[in-house]
Amino acid sequence: MNYDYYDRNKGMQLARAYVPFQRLNQVFEPKEALMKGTLFPELYMPYKGKGEDLNGGRYYE
Amino acid sequence: MSREQKLLLLEIMQYSFALVETNLYLDTHPYDERALKLHNSYSQKYHELLSLYEAKYGPLRYTQMSGCPWAYINDPWPWEIDFDVI
């Protein structure tokens, strides 16, 4: 089945939240996946760690 | 727990985790054939490792068979293991 079904011709409506569908691409080896916390490189978003800015919301690398 | 046992358990944990990831992905992408192939290959490897482990060290699940005495209760329990082999 083509997942584009969910996106194609649907358009987006007001007052709704949309998270894009992940499309399976590469995967980490199980050993590395367990250490990182995910099998999928595109979902791996490690915490940069405490810098001077202790406010939240920056969870990209 | 011997180093050998810890390493085998660790490998089981790695494949078990890979399966959790393919499981969650497939829950929202049930028609993804590539994901299914990946999941099935992890499943095969996982069950091989599990059979090996349980035959040697006793059951990790209550559903499995055991020699006498009932090996499922053996220590160490999961929170007691020191994973110093990593």
Place this chain on the structure above:
Amino acid sequence: MWIYEKKLQYPVRVYSTNPALAQMIIEQFGGADGELSAGIRYLTQRWTMPTNQAKAILTDIGTEELAHWEIIGTIVWKLVKDATIDQIKGTPFEAHYVNHGKSPYPHDASGVPWTAAFINSKGDPIADLHENMAAEQKARATYEWLINVSDDPGVIDALRFLREREIVHFQRFGEALRIVQEELDRKKYY
């Protein structure tokens, strides 16, 4: 039903004895945005959730959260199991100790006991999925604050794992929301 597998999901290593840190980590054991809340929240919502995909995601992520609860309990226990009374006295853990000894107990870092008031299940699938996405972000943020105050490399490593899981769970609930929205739209018109 639930089956227990005699292994932790992640290989937890704790290198130090630190009751004060244990009291902070316990936030994810019995706190509002912790793993017990997450597990009970998702498993509670299953009965009124439409679509097989969403029922599966609530079941499987809810189950995984209980495995995370076990990891947090393990971290707390490893941080205090060898602690002497002198190491406990004068730390926030002392209050926990006089009630519960060294045993992990589901309250938050301030001692507020776990309550169902920490979770929501509206029986409305759109509300429930948004609740879950918010919960995953709050858990992710809590892990970042915990990483900031931790100094044990093993503890930090486990916290990083648990934080990454929240990001993946957010993605899955987001996808479930798309699927459920699609289904509810479809039923509206046909």
